[in-house]
Structures are given as C-alpha cells and as structure tokens.
Amino acid sequence: MKRSAAGLFSLLMLSNCARAPLGYLEGEGPAARSIASLGWGLLGISVAVCLITGALLVFSIFRRRAQTDGLGRGDDRSSLRWIGVGLSVTTVLLLASAVWTLWTVRGLSDTSRAAEVNIDVTGQQWWWEVRYRSDTPSREFSTANDLVIPAGVPVQLNLRSRDVVHSFWVPKLAGKMDMIPGQTNRIRIEADRPGIYRGQCSEFCGVQHAQMAFFVIALAPADFQTWWNHQLEPARNDPKAIPQQTFIERCSGCHAIRGLPAGGILGPNLSHFGSRRTIAAGILPNDSGNLAHWLNDSQGVKPGSKMPELHLAANQVDALTAYLEGLK
Amino acid sequence: MRTLFGAVGLAFAWASSAAAQTPTPAAHTSLSGASATFDGAGKPGEWTSQARDYANTRYSPLNQINAGNVATLKIAWSFSDGTQFGHEGAPLVVGDTMYLVTPYPNIAYALDLTKPSPSIKWSFQPNPSPTAIGKACCDAVLRGWAYADGKLIYNLLDAHTVAVDAQTGKEVWRTKMDDVDKGVTMTMSAFAADGKVFVGNSGGEMGVNGWLAALDIGTGKELWRAHAVGPDKDVLIGEGFNPFYPWMKGKDLGVTTWPADMWHTGAGASWGFISYDPDQKLVFYGTSNPGPRVPAQRPGDNLWTSAMFARDTATGQAKWAYQFTPHDEWDYDGINEAVLLDMPIDGKVRKTLVHFDRNTYAYTIDRTNGEVLVAKNFAYQNWSTGFDMKTGRPIVDPAQEPKPGVKLDRVCPPDIGQKDWEPPAFSPNTGLLYVGIFNICMGLTDHEASYIPGTPYDGMEMERSSVDGKDGNWGGFIAWDPAHGKKIWEIPEKFMVMSGAIATAGDLVFYGTTDGWFRAADAWTGKILWSQKLGSGIIGQPITYTGPDGRQYVAVAAGVGGAAMVQKSRAGFPPRGNTLYVFSLNGDAIQSPESPPRGASAPAAATPQ
C-alpha cells in the first residue's frame, strides 16, 4: 500500500513539474538543485527504510513459530543480533542524512565565489521594492516587483521589510529566506540559464499575502548590463504634457518616476513601467487593458491593497495608461 | 643694626609688592598674529554692509565707547517695525541714514539719523507672496541687506531680489530668481562687490536645487548662476578648477556622487554670508546640507553640498572647493561664513579664511587653493573621532550614523550645529575671533521621505537638549585663536547665543543671547563689562556707528525666532519681538531744540495775577 502510494506520488510530480512555475523539485539554479537532490535522497532513504522495516514486520507477523512449552529459552542471542543490526544500520543512515543535510545547507551560504551583483529587496504589503547597489553611486536605482539578474553568476540579495515579516522564495532557484523588519537577511541566488522564474511571498503577511508574487528574470550577462544602463535613463520631463500632469497631480504622492518631479516612495517606483512583466506584484500581466482595469478598480483586483480607488475619468485612465505603457 | 636691616627689608618688601600690584604697561600683542585688510568698509563711523567689509571682519575702528566707559551704556532710542518673525539682519548706516528691512513682509525703512530718532524718511512695501511663509524652514526671516550704487538691494522671502532707490524709496528693479511653490525661498543677505550683487537660495530641507547667482547692480539682470549639484556645466566647474584634495577631482562629481538622478533634489542651497577677496577677485561662500535629510536614501559623497566654493566674480567659474562634511548625515550645512585673514602658520604667513562649520570643526583654510591648515573642534561633538589632515576628511564614528527607524540617543551637535549662521567678529588687536555658540545635542530618528514638491524632503525626527542634560547651558560666547586652533576664553550662557558679534577698537566685543541679554565683554579677558536685558531674544547682528552728532552708538534688533525657537518650551524663553535698540553713553542722543530736555517738568502757563 505504501509502495503504490509513493509510486503514484512520484508519477504525479514528474508529470506536473514542466507546467509548474513554482515547482521546486526541478531546480534551475545550483542552490535549488542541491536542495532538490537532498530532498529526493532523504525521500529515497526514508522510503527504503519504510520498505525494509515493513517487510521485516510482515515477515515476523506471518512467520511460523516453532512449538514451545510457553517458557522462553535462555538464549536470545538471535534477537539481540537483529536489534544490533537494526541500530547500526539506522545510526549510519541517520548520520549520513545529517551530514548530507549540513553539507547542503553549508553550500547554500557559500561565499567563495564573489557575487556579481548586490541587490536590496525590501518586502512591504504587498509588493517588492528592488534597489540595485553599485560602487558608483550614480548607477544605483530603484525598481519594483521584477528582479532582473545576470544568469550563470551568483547574485547577493539583502532582504529587508518595511512593515511585517515577509519571506522571499523563488522555488526554482533557491530556498526561502524571511524578510524581518529591523534586520537584514542575506541570500544568494543563481540561475543556470537565462529564463523567467516565478517567486512568491511565503510568510503570511496580511490580506493580500496570496497575491504578493514576483518574477526573477535572468538575462545573459551582456544583456543584463544593457538592461541596467537602459534603466538608468530618466524619463523625459515635459511639464506641459497632459498625461504627465495627470500623473504628477494624482499619483506622485506615492509613486516616483525618475526624471520627473515625482518622488513618492510609498508605492512601487514606476520608472520604465512599460517594460515590466506584471502589474500589482505578479497579479495581472502588464498590458493596456489590465492597466486600465487596475487603475479603475484596484480594490476589485486586490481588495485591501494600499492602492486606493481613484475615481478617475475615462479620458484620464486612457491618458495614464498610454503614458505608463510608453515608459519602456 | 638689626632694626635698620629690618626697616630696609620691610621697605624692600613693600616696594616690590607695590610694584607687583601696579599694572605693568601691557605689552598686549596679538595672540595669533592674524591680520585683515578692511577693504570695502565705508568711513570709520559708517556701517555700509552686513559684515562691515569684504573680509567679513565685523570690526569697527571706533573707540569712543571703550572698556573704561561701557558700563554707562543706556538705551538712546528704539524702533518697532510691527512685524512678528525673527529679526536677523544688521541695520546699515550710510552717511546720516540708517537702512533696515523687516522679516516677512520685507518692508524696508530709511531712518533719518539727523532728527530725534526714530524718524522715518521713507518705507517700501514689496508685497511678497504669503505662500513663502509656509515654505521657509526656519522662520520667515531676512538675514540682511546690501547698499550699493545708491540702492538698497535685498531678497524677498518669495525668491525675488529687489533694488530700492536709497533716496526716494522707489523700486528700481525686481528680479524673479526661482519658484516659491517648489519650496524655494530666499533669506540670505544680498552681497555687493566688484560691481555686482550676489544672491543665493534657501530650501535645503525642501529638496531644492541650490545655486548662487550674480546680478548686475544697475538693472538686476542675471549675469551668471552656479549650482551646487548637477553636471560640471551647471556647477560652473571648468578648466580652471583645481581643488586641493584628490577626492574632489573628477568629471561631473555633482552627478556621480549621488544615486541616479537624485542630484536634482540634492539641495546645496546658498543661504549664508559671502566674503570677497579683491586681490584674487574671488567670492567665498558655503552650500547647505544635501537633500533628503535621510542619508540612507543617498549613498555617495553628495558633492557639492556641505562645502565651500571659491568663485571668480566675473564668470562664476569655480577656482577651488572644499567639502566639510562628505555625505552629511546630520544636516551640517556648510554655509557658515569665511572670514578672510592673513596669519603665520608654521612660521610662514598664509592667506587664509577661517570658517566655523556646523560640524563643530573650526577650519583655517588657505584661500588660494583650499588646503586645510587647521581643523580643530571649537565646542563639544561626538559624531567624529578626529580629522585626517592627510586626506582632508573628518573621521566619522560609525555608531553615530543614523539608520531609518533606529533611534540614536545623543548626537552632538544637533542639526543646527554648535554654531549656526551667526557670524563671528575679528579683532586685529587681539588677533582673535569672537563668536556665539551652542552647547546642544539631539536624539535622532530618521524616517525615509518622499519627494513631493513644495513639501519638506526631510525625515529627521529630533529632540534637542543641552550637552549636560535637559536644561543645562544651551549656549556660550568664545574667543578663538585661528592660527593655533585654540579656544582662549568662553562665557557660558543659559540660552543659545545666535546673534552676530562685533569687535571694536575700544577692545570691546558685543553679543546678544536668545533670552534677551545684550552684553559687552572685554576682548582680551572675556570679562562681561555691561549687560542689558531687552524686550525679546536677540538673534540679530549688532552694529556700531557714529551719528551726525558725533556720538558713537551701538544698535541691535531684539526679535527672537529662527532656529532659536528650539528652546521655546524652556522657562525664561521670551516671546517674539520686533524692536531695534540703539545704545549710547548715558543714553545721550539727538534731541530737538523745541522739545524739553530730559528731566525738566512742563513750564507752568503764565497767568495774569
């Protein structure tokens, strides 16, 4: 019974992993792979132990016993042998598991390879602030929800929180790390290949915890530098343009766009918004229709989120949508 | 024989003790060897600019009032101007007329000193915008005004500069310098030199883009404008720029020492006093703190804030610059004035400037190239563990660096420094500088701030108390030797001393406290020779002048406000005021022949018997 259940389980997993963006069994980075293989290995050991123990139990239940007169024999050496064998095998297996686990965990915090990029990620209800650090101060900038990294190299993340405890988890790349207010936790992630990997907040943090997702976009190192340089370019400041005026009038108390006199830090930085993958922390794909929906009815999309109902006129929504999507 | 010896011995003893008691003719020599040229000063009895001369010495050659007779100083007359904000400027005396300008609404008055005073010759109402009141961080003050080319030139709180004809009181020109709704105000004293007038903006707490500009005195047209942040072409840094220290050499440092695009709101406003060296044709002035006032939001050295520039007066191009507090984390503006002195340092006479910074270091800097010759603390501080003379940078104590949301219990000095904008005076006789100081610390918590134009780009939550507990001495007045970096004497004061200082040839120094005491002290010893309590706290700059009657007068405004308001909940802190007090020996002043002399009773009407 246990055998079939385990087999069914593995079969289900294998069939689903290709379609599961949060599937952690298929690691795409060294950290995730080492965790996944540890997991499979411990599972294998556990299953084997269960099978052997089960077999022995079944054997001992159904074994025919020699007739006795009810009195036990003085010599129980064979029983003791069984206990001895069992204990030693178990001890060896447990020690091996422990060593393997510790080795894997140690490997996760290995800093022998220098991190190519240093990024501050700050969780807040219910989105992710991403700030790229640099030795040259003028190359530092903030963005939100999309974490773009170079593929094939370790990236150091400094995890913080502005309000409650969140947790940073990109299942295909690394394990979880909590984001605790007042503290900075560090984690390294690395993607083997360029690709898109989904992340999720994994510590309950309020009503919209379930809709606090993000994407890690790994680019080839040359593409990553191009992307970084592009992000540094400020938006064009045209004080007479109506869409810009609408943005500054209605949105800049909470949102910032580099290049405009708009410096709100309560909500996500909207510089280069047009090139983001999603709206509202991974909830809606980023296109004009969804953006208009978000601006018209943020509380319908993400009830309880801090983005208020704006009561914008239809032409204002159109102007803002076109403007923001145009910030590529 | 024994009696004779005894008598001789006694006589000897008496003579020597008498000799010891007789004051030896004092070989009073300058303690520092510092000297100044007093270029730009008017006649000895005049006070034609805020600092009296281009070098900013605030030294008067008058000695009719001196250490011997100052105890007889009394109020001769007073003038209330009807406004309610802090009074920070010094009245000007040109010829027989006194010129003064009120804080907002910046009304200018010309007083005729030949008549029984005060006698208003004319007044001028510029009508600045009331929006400016809510954008001025530190009270709606005006820190002074300039007289040049027959015009009274001054800044309005709403970021305009205005010139008024000194004879008629009519407006000659008005130039708009910036946008008050973006949070820019102007509070500094316009400074006239080399045929131009120099003005700068305020708003270091409002995320402005700081600048200094030169205007044509005749027309008010802008000749050049030098920013404190941004690319070299905005900061007017070109081929001739040669800072002394390597860390200030490089291209576009006003951009690269800030996170992407944050220099636009980096402040570096120029709201302090300006000095002028006519030999080098350079003006010297400082720049404010960086914006926002939360250092965690702006890693980098944040050039060119909290720094001093030396600029060519004709083109505005910077010759050198020196940053006092790289990556300032506590609001230590660099705007305090530069007093231009020549003095012997290590045996060689150097052309220097002396600058008491908000960060509590008193700098003596070579004014030809920006090299720091002396950097010593003039008051108590705990943010820095020392000064590295090799690199020219202060050594920051990491425990005193604020992080958002974490409270630092005791950072000294507080944001306003142990000396704010209040200017020092120099006496060529003693060779010392005299300046009012504070003795304050702060508890500090930073909060990350949004930039919303027209609102503060701030984030510093502070409680201030004295260095020795909540209600100790909050101020003092010191004498400083700039060649050796030493304090010579200090007068402790219960309240902050935020008034200007003046030094006179009568070996006197005058200063006022923020609880209203106006004092005269002996320049050599620091002994207080005279005090008078005035109607409000004193944050203005005193002057001394000779009236048309040949008498020497000392004048100071009493109207507390400005940064002194951090003490407003202390017992003994006075209410606001708006009165100019003028003192003379025995209170003598010009009396009209018709009015009865002081003390006589009205004559009885003659009645037929």
Next chain:
Amino acid sequence: MKLAKSILGGILVAAIAAGVAGWIVSSRHAYSQLKGGEYEATSASLPLGDVAGQSAAILSAETANPEASDPNAVAEGHKLFISMNCAGCHGYDAKGNMGPNLTDTYWRYGGTPAQIYQSIASGRPKGMPSWGKKLPARSIWQLTAYLQSLGGSFPAKDYQAAMQGDLGDKGQGKGASDQQ
C-alpha cells in the same frame, strides 16, 4: 457494528465538508468587505469665516468624520502624517515648526473635522499645499482622525460655538497658563 461505523464515518465527513464550505463562503464575504470605503471626492466649498453671505456649502461644516468608527483610522492617519511630509512642516509631535501647532485649540481656518478636512484638501494661502487630488478622500479623513486624536480639535456638532470662540478653553472655563 459495521453500520454504526459507517454512519459515524458519514457524519464526520459531512461535518468536515460543512465546515470547509462555510469557511469558503464566509471568507468570500469578508474579502468583499476589504474593499476601501467609497466616498465622493469632495471639492467642497466651506465658509472660511462667518456666514454673512449665507453661501451654500456642499460639505456641511457640521459633517462628522466618517472614519471615526474605524479603529485603524488614527494609526493610518499617523502613518500618512509622516509619509506625506506633514511631520516635516508641523513637527513629528504636531506641535508646530514651519507650520502651525495642530495640538492646541487655536485654528486659523477652523478646527471641526470638516474644516480640518477642507484645509488639507484645498490647501491654504500661507504655504499649506492642497492634497485633494493627491490623496483619496478616505486618506484625508484618516489624517483628520489622527489630528482629532491629538486633542485640539472641536466636535463637529459644536461648529457654531467653536467659531465664536466659546471652545477656546475646551469649555473648561480656563485657558492654558504657563508658570515660569
């Protein structure tokens, strides 16, 4: 025996199913309650002085604070007070700095909730910015609730008495005094 077991088993399953269904239904209901309260963005005109001209106001001066019943309103208002830079002008303790003291009973432009709301929404001539477009009505009411919690404001229903100065001493018959 077997029948009893299966009946018990069935009841257990039904109970669990009912619990799960009920939880799903109630959380849907709670979810819909999370949407922010809806207010008309008010561009009200409110008399700044007395009503000699009897001009009609859209927002009555005696309107109470609709956020008064929300226990989180004061805390949210306090957060907004800091993040919208109010603390930068009025002080982190709201006792005044560049802008006036908001904890005493002196109100240049009126101290009832509707008048405070109006001052924040439309701005005032001596440098108070206008927030009516930048912040939704609910946030401005939350800020008002925070200011009301500081003790200097007047009750909405006492608008007349407040305007006439009868509440300057908070109706206690004694002003604030200061022994030195």
